[in-house]
Amino acid sequence: MTTEEIIHFVSGLDDVLAVTPAPGDDWPELGWGDAFFYYSPDGVVPDGVQPFATVVTKDYPGDEASRLDRPDTFRVNIHAGKEAFTRQLGRTPREAAETDVDPGVADTVIAHPVYGTAGWLAVVNPAAGTEAVTRELLETAYRQARTRYERRN
Numbered sequence: 001m002t003t004e005e006i007i008h009f010v011s012g013l014d015d016v017l018a019v020t021p022a023p024g025d026d027w028p029e030l031g032w033g034d035a036f037f038y039y040s041p042d043g044v045v046p047d048g049v050q051p052f053a054t055v056v057t058k059d060y061p062g063d064e065a066s067r068l069d070r071p072d073t074f075r076v077n078i079h080a081g082k083e084a085f086t087r088q089l090g091r092t093p094r095e096a097a098e099t100d101v102d103p104g105v106a107d108t109v110i111a112h113p114v115y116g117t118a119g120w121l122a123v124v125n126p127a128a129g130t131e132a133v134t135r136e137l138l139e140t141a142y143r144q145a146r147t148r149y150e151r152r153n
Helices: 003-011 081-089 131-152
Strands: 015-018 034-040 051-056 075-079 109-111 121-124
Touching: 003 015, 003 051, 003 081, 003 131, 015 109, 034 131, 051 131, 081 109, 081 121, 081 131, 109 131
Parallel strands: none
Antiparallel strands: 015 034, 034 051, 051 075, 075 121, 109 121
C-alpha cells in the first residue's frame, strides 16, 4: 500500500474529511506531507476531536521509535479501540508496552509506540501481509468515529 492508496481508500468512506497539510496551509510545517482523517459530515475539522487515523511520513518529537526518517518509510496510525486492539494483538491497550516488537518493522501491525495504551495501532509500510487488516482496522476506526460524532450531535 502507498500513502496515496490509503488516502484514497479512507477518503472514499462517507463523510470523511482528509486533511493533507502542505506549504501555505494554516497547519504547522511539521504536518506537511502527512494525512489526518476525521469523520466530519460538514467538511470542517471538528473542534476538540482527534483524527481517527493518520498517515505520517516523518518522525515527530517524542515519536522516533519507528524510524520514519528512512527513505520511503511511512506509518499508518489507527485508533482501533480496545476491542479491535485486543483482538489484533492478543493483549489490551494497557498492556501495549509489554512487547519486544521493533516499532520500525515494516508490514506488521503493532501497538502505536506512543499512543498504544489509548487503543491506537500502527503499521509501518503496510504491504501484502497487512493490507487487508489495515483496511479492516481503518473501517473499524471510521465506524467508531462516526458513532462518537452521532452521540455528540
